[in-house]
Amino acid sequence: MTLKSAHYTVQSPVFIRFSDLDAMGHVNNAVYLSYFEEARIAFFKERIGLNWNWSENGILVVRNEIDYKAPIFHNDAPIAKTWCQSIGRSSLTINYELVLTRSGSEIIASTGSTVIVCYNHKENRTTAVPEEWKQKLSPSAT
Numbered sequence: 001m002t003l004k005s006a007h008y009t010v011q012s013p014v015f016i017r018f019s020d021l022d023a024m025g026h027v028n029n030a031v032y033l034s035y036f037e038e039a040r041i042a043f044f045k046e047r048i049g050l051n052w053n054w055s056e057n058g059i060l061v062v063r064n065e066i067d068y069k070a071p072i073f074h075n076d077a078p079i080a081k082t083w084c085q086s087i088g089r090s091s092l093t094i095n096y097e098l099v100l101t102r103s104g105s106e107i108i109a110s111t112g113s114t115v116i117v118c119y120n121h122k123e124n125r126t127t128a129v130p131e132e133w134k135q136k137l138s139p140s141a142t
Contacts, residue, residue, distance in 0.1 A: 012042035026071035039080035
């Protein structure tokens with residue numbers, strides 16, 4: 001998975017807590033899901049705002065995928081790059097890269113993706129991706 005176009009990518013800082021580290025001194029693999037979740041929130045906030053009715057236009061995570069490329073240490077300052085890879089009838093695939101700068105070079109520490117479905121919690125059913133979201137989250141959106 002590689003970043004195809006930066007024009008629709010949202011970049012957000014990742015804040016590493018001491019409790020994120022494992023016995024080897026690097027970020028524990030399970031913590032990456034939390035980093036991706038925070039990046040996804042920043043992505044949604046920037047692209048569609050957070051002033052929406054979560055009960056009627058909620059989302060559910062149905063799949064997460066992570067590839068680990070390089071360890072992240074406590075003193076690193078990763079940046080999460082997040083974009084919408086694809087939009088289906090009721091689902092979205094959100095992609096991520098966690099990027100580090102070491103010795104002046106950019107290193108991809110991890111890549112990942114999350115498949116989410118739109119869900120109406122009041123009616124307990126999946127729903128179609130709202131048209132507004134399609135326009136604002138589409139890979140071709142500017």
